[in-house]
Amino acid sequence: MSGTTTAAARCRRETGAGANRWVVLFVLCVSLLLVALDATVLHVAVPAVTEDLKPGAIELLWIVDVYPLVCASLLILFGTLGDRIGRRRVLLLGYALFGVASGIAAFSGNAQLLIGARALLGIGGAMIMPATLSILREVFPDRRERALAIGIWSAVAAVGAAVGPLLGGFLLEHFWWGSVFLVNIPLMIVSLPVGRLLLPESHGDRDGPWDVVGALMAAAGLFGVVLGVKRLGGGEAPFGPLTLGSLLVGAVLMAAFVRRQRRRAHPLVDLRMFARPAFSTSVGCIVLAMLALVGLELIAAQYLQLVLGLSPLQTGLRLLPLTIAAMAAGLAGAKLLRRFGPRAMVSFGFCLTAAAVVTLIAMGGNDNAGLLLFGFVLLGFGLETTLFGAYESMLSEAPQAQSGGAAAIGETSYQLGAGIGIALLGSVMNAAYAPGLSSVPGVPDADAKAAGHSLGEAYQVADRLGGVSGRALRHAARDSFVHGLHVTLLVSAGLLLLGAVMALRLPRVMDCGTAEAGTTGTPAQAANAAPVPAPAGVRTHGGATGAIPAPGAVPLSAAPDPAGIPAPRDVPGTAETRVSA
Numbered sequence: 001m002s003g004t005t006t007a008a009a010r011c012r013r014e015t016g017a018g019a020n021r022w023v024v025l026f027v028l029c030v031s032l033l034l035v036a037l038d039a040t041v042l043h044v045a046v047p048a049v050t051e052d053l054k055p056g057a058i059e060l061l062w063i064v065d066v067y068p069l070v071c072a073s074l075l076i077l078f079g080t081l082g083d084r085i086g087r088r089r090v091l092l093l094g095y096a097l098f099g100v101a102s103g104i105a106a107f108s109g110n111a112q113l114l115i116g117a118r119a120l121l122g123i124g125g126a127m128i129m130p131a132t133l134s135i136l137r138e139v140f141p142d143r144r145e146r147a148l149a150i151g152i153w154s155a156v157a158a159v160g161a162a163v164g165p166l167l168g169g170f171l172l173e174h175f176w177w178g179s180v181f182l183v184n185i186p187l188m189i190v191s192l193p194v195g196r197l198l199l200p201e202s203h204g205d206r207d208g209p210w211d212v213v214g215a216l217m218a219a220a221g222l223f224g225v226v227l228g229v230k231r232l233g234g235g236e237a238p239f240g241p242l243t244l245g246s247l248l249v250g251a252v253l254m255a256a257f258v259r260r261q262r263r264r265a266h267p268l269v270d271l272r273m274f275a276r277p278a279f280s281t282s283v284g285c286i287v288l289a290m291l292a293l294v295g296l297e298l299i300a301a302q303y304l305q306l307v308l309g310l311s312p313l314q315t316g317l318r319l320l321p322l323t324i325a326a327m328a329a330g331l332a333g334a335k336l337l338r339r340f341g342p343r344a345m346v347s348f349g350f351c352l353t354a355a356a357v358v359t360l361i362a363m364g365g366n367d368n369a370g371l372l373l374f375g376f377v378l379l380g381f382g383l384e385t386t387l388f389g390a391y392e393s394m395l396s397e398a399p400q401a402q403s404g405g406a407a408a409i410g411e412t413s414y415q416l417g418a419g420i421g422i423a424l425l426g427s428v429m430n431a432a433y434a435p436g437l438s439s440v441p442g443v444p445d446a447d448a449k450a451a452g453h454s455l456g457e458a459y460q461v462a463d464r465l466g467g468v469s470g471r472a473l474r475h476a477a478r479d480s481f482v483h484g485l486h487v488t489l490l491v492s493a494g495l496l497l498l499g500a501v502m503a504l505r506l507p508r509v510m511d512c513g514t515a516e517a518g519t520t521g522t523p524a525q526a527a528n529a530a531p532v533p534a535p536a537g538v539r540t541h542g543g544a545t546g547a548i549p550a551p552g553a554v555p556l557s558a559a560p561d562p563a564g565i566p567a568p569r570d571v572p573g574t575a576e577t578r579v580s581a
Contacts, residue, residue, distance in 0.1 A: 020198070021139040021140060022149075023198055024135065024136075024139045024198060024199060024200070025136065025139075025140075025149050025152060025153070027191065027194055027195055027198055027199060028132045028135060028136055028153070028199075029152065029153060029156040030187060030190070030191055031091070031095075031128050031132045031191060031195075032132065032153060032156050032157055032160065033156055033159070033160045033187070034098065034128070034160075034184060034187045034188070034191070035125050035128055035129060035160075036156075036157050036159075036160025037160050037163065037167065037183065037184070045168055045172055045177040045180045046060070046063075046064065048172055048176070048177035049063065049114070049177050052176075052177060053108070053109075053110060053111045053114065054111075055111035055114075056111075059111040059112070059115065060111075062115045062118075063111060063114055063115055063118060065230055066115055066118045066119050066122060067118045067119070067121050067122045067125070068122065068226075068415060069122065069223065069226050069227060069230065070118075070119050070122025070123060070126070070223075071122040071123075071125040071126045071129075071415070072126075072222060072226045072411075072412060072415035072416070072419075073122075073126075073219050073220075073222040073223040073226060074122070074123060074126035074127075074219055074222075075126050075129065075130060075222075075408040075411045075412050075415075076215070076218045076219070076222070076268065076269065076408045076409070076412065077126070077215040077216070077218060077219045078090055078094075078126045078127045078130060078131070078408070079130030079131075079134075079406075079407055079408030079411075080210070080215060080268040080269065080408070081210065081215070082127075082130055082131045082134060083134070084210045086201050087130075087131040087134045087135050087138075087201070088131070088135065088195070088199045088200065088201040089201065090127050090130075090131045091127065091128060091131035091132060091135065091195065091199065092192060092195055092196060092199075093127055094123075094124045094125070094126075094127030094128040094131065095124075095128065095188055095191050095192050095195060096188070096192060097120060097123060097124040097127065098121060098124035098125070098128065098184060098188060099184060099185055099188030099189070099192075100120070101117050101118075101120035101121045101123075101124055102117075102121065102181045102182065102184035102185055102188070103181075103182075103185060104116070104117040104120065105117035105118060105121065105178070105181040106178035106179070106180075106181040106182045107178055108178070117181075129407070129408075129411050130407040130408045130411065133395075133407035133410075134407055135199060135200065136149060136150075136153065137395075138200060139200065143396065143510070144334070144338060147333065147334035147337055147338070147392060147510075148334040150330075150333065150334065150388065150391075150392060151330045151331050151332070151333040151334045151388070152330070152331065153330075154326070154327075154329075154330030154331075154333065154384060154387075154388055155326075155327040155330040155331050157330075159323070159327065166313070166316050167180075167183065168180045169313050169316065171183070210268075211260070211261075211264060211266075211267065211268045213260075214257060214260050214261060214264070214267070214268050215268060217253050217254075217256060217257040217260065218253075218254070218257045218268070220249075220250075220253050221249075221250045221251070221252075221253030221254035221256075221257055222250065222254070222412065223250065224246045224247065224248075224249045224250025224251075224253060225246070225247060225250035225251065225254065225416070226250075226415065226416065226419055227246040227250070228243050228244070228245075228246035228247035228250060229247075229416065229419035229420055229422075229423055230419055230422075230423075231243040231246065232423035232426075232427075258271060269408075269409065273397060273406065273409075276397045277505050277506075278342070278393050278394070278396070278397050278505075278506055278507055279394050279397040281393075281502060281503065281505040281506055282342075282346075282390040282391070282393045282394030282397075282506065283394055283409065283410075283413050284499075284502055285346055285350075285386065285390040285499055285502055285503055285506075286387065286390050286391065286394070286410065286413045286414055286417060287413050287416060287417035287420070288417065288495055288496075288498065288499040288502065289350070289353075289383065289386050289387060289390070289417065289496070289499060290413075290414055290417030290418045290420075290421055291417045291418075291420050291421040291424060291495060292353075292357075292421060292425075292492045292495035292496050292499070293353070293379075293383060293421065293492065293496075300319075300360075300485075301315055301319070302455060302456075302481075303363065303481070303482075303485055304318055304319075306455045306456060306459070306481070307365060307455070307478055307481060307482065308367050318369075318372060318376070319376060321373055321376045321377050321380065322376040322377070322379055322380035323380060324377075324380070325376070325377045325378070325379070325380030325381040325384070326380040326381065326383065326384040327384075328381060329380070329381045329382075329383075329384035329385045329388065330384050330388060333384070333385065333388035333389070333392075336385065336388075336389075337388070337389055337392060337510050338510055341506075341507065341508050341509040341510050342389050342390075342392070342393040342503075342506040342507050342508075342510060343503060343504060343505075343506040343507060343508050344508075345385060345388075345389035346385075346386055346389040346390050346393070346499075346500075346503035346506055347500045347503040347504060348385065349382050349383070349384075349385030349386030349387075349388075349389060350382070350386050350496050350497065350499040350500035350503060351382075351496075351497070351500050352378060352381065352382030352385065353378070353379060353382030353383050353386060353496050354382075354492075354493045354496035354497050354500070355378060355382070356375050356376075356377075356378030356379040356382055357375075357379070357489050357492050357493045357496065358489070358490075358493050359371070359374065359375045359378065360372075360375040360379075360489055361486050361489050361490070363375075363482070363485065363486075364482060365478055365479065365482055386499070389506075390503075390506075391410055393506055393507065394406075394409075394410060395407070395410060425488050425491065425492065428484075428487060428488050428491050429484045429485070429487070429488045430452075430484070431484075431487075432480075432483055432484035432486075432487040432488070433452070433455075433480045433481055433483070433484035434452035434453075434480075435480075436476055436477075436479065436480030436483060437451045437452045437458065437473070437476055437477060437480055438452070440469070440472050440473050440476045441469065441472055442465075442467075442468060442469030442472060443461075443465065443469050443472070443473050447461045447464075447465065447473075448473075451473060451477060455477055455478070455481045458473060458474070458477035459474060459477065461473060462474040462477065
């Protein structure tokens with residue numbers, strides 16, 4: 001037994017010294033693929049889950065939302081815990097929990113058990129994501145080489161986001177809905193022993209006690225904020241007791257967390273990072289990019305299915321070029337960043353994405369496959385370019401000892417931006433959509449009000465009415481939805497251009513001066529952290545460097561699961577997203 005342990009330790013020591021670090025990257029990419037698949041694969045299974053388990057409307061919302069809600073809430077807790085007790089240890093525990101939770105979810109016999117299993121999956125995801133990013137940073141101390149690894153990482157994220165719905169659709173055609181969770185188990189069976197054998201252990205700053213109270217405050221505060229944002233995105237009244245209460249409690253706890261961290265000699269998260277323009281600006285760019293686009297993509301999925309009449313599989317195939325373009329941008333990201341620098345790269349990405357959004361305004365009630373292809377390719381490439389540059393620039397400013405906490409901040413920004421985007425753009429969409437149904441000839445006021453909740457509900461009301469009034473309501477609803485989509489696109493374009501201006505505060509050049517001294521971990525890793533000569537004309541300042549979370553995981557379902565998905569009552573094989581405020 002001791003010989004096996006010694007061999008494994010020796011293998012891990014050698015991992016960071018040469019080509020084996022690319023094997024580590026492969027293992028970490030499998031981890032990312034696992035989390036990305038689980039974030040998207042359930043969406044197409046919601047109708048089957050509803051038919052089998054008969055959940056209530058609130059239970060269905062929790063089945064969909066509890067995974068991203070729990071995951072986003074615990075990122076800071078587990079990111080900083082990994083800095084303290086060992087990132088590899090937290091990662092392997094996350095693997096094990098993810099596998100067990102997947103088995104429970106697959107064979108859940110009621111909605112309550114499935115909600116609990118999805119919550120466990122969220123805990124596992126929160127353990128996996130920051131740890132993988134911190135380990136990636138450890139084994140790639142050279143920023144230029146790490147940028148290439150980040151590009152591969154991003155491409156894998158895009159693949160996972162795209163493959164999730166397609167894989168889920170395939171499994172549902174041949175098996176029961178629980179099979180969408182069972183796909184995680186083979187990945188876990190491979191990842192656990194391979195990760196234990198190959199991944200190096202690393203720690204951050206272990207001076208002073210770990211702030212348990214602060215970690216719990218951050219978790220509870222983020223839970224409240226994310227829950228409130230998701231309820232807004234689901235069409236709940238902004239001043240409802242649960243929505244407003246969640247936001248207020250979450251905001252108070254987060255303010256108390258910030259105050260506590262500033263007073264502690266050994267904080268969980270070094271908030272002085274936000275005083276660095278590159279760090280704070282990059283966080284703002286991440287939030288703004290996700291805010292502008294995630295809700296838009298959910299609305300676009302409704303457009304493809306409810307307006308153009310495409311099936312879920314056809315919808316996934318139409319959005320596939322967006323994913324392929326994001327993969328291409330991820331693979332080209334390292335070269336673009338070295339050539340143009342963070343400022344130009346992020347600003348260009350925002351502008352290109354805004355151009356794609358404006359192009360898509362030409363979408364109407366009839367299918368235009370060429371326009372959609374062109375717009376989605378620009379959208380995918382521009383979005384990935386923006387997020388790649390912003391994440392890399394943000395985490396290059398993070399101290400090595402805080403890499404787990406910095407990774408958690410990046411992921412939390414991504415999740416919050418996506419949630420706020422769903423709420424904001426859903427409200428914009430509803431404000432532009434609902435008035436068009438207020439005076440349809442022959443439609444009673446009560447029916448018109450119900451139809452104003454969503455396009456899918458309008459189709460239901462139209463089918464019930466039938467005759468001339470039903471046809472008139474269906475036609476008016478389609479036209480109003482297209483009008484609302486155009487307004488939402490314009491708002492998104494404005495937010496993206498604001499992001500392009502914000503990105504002008506980023507550094508002009510990519511600093512490849514040195515890998516930070518004092519890299520923790522194995523001797524081989526320390527040897528790998530030798531100074532790297534800076535290119536001519538590049539100013540160095542000894543900034544720390546880091547890895548990014550999965551910016552490619554955006555198409556169709558975006559990073560978090562879409563908030564506010566009621567019972568699937570509109571399109572066979574898919575779920576409706578409410579756009580009512």
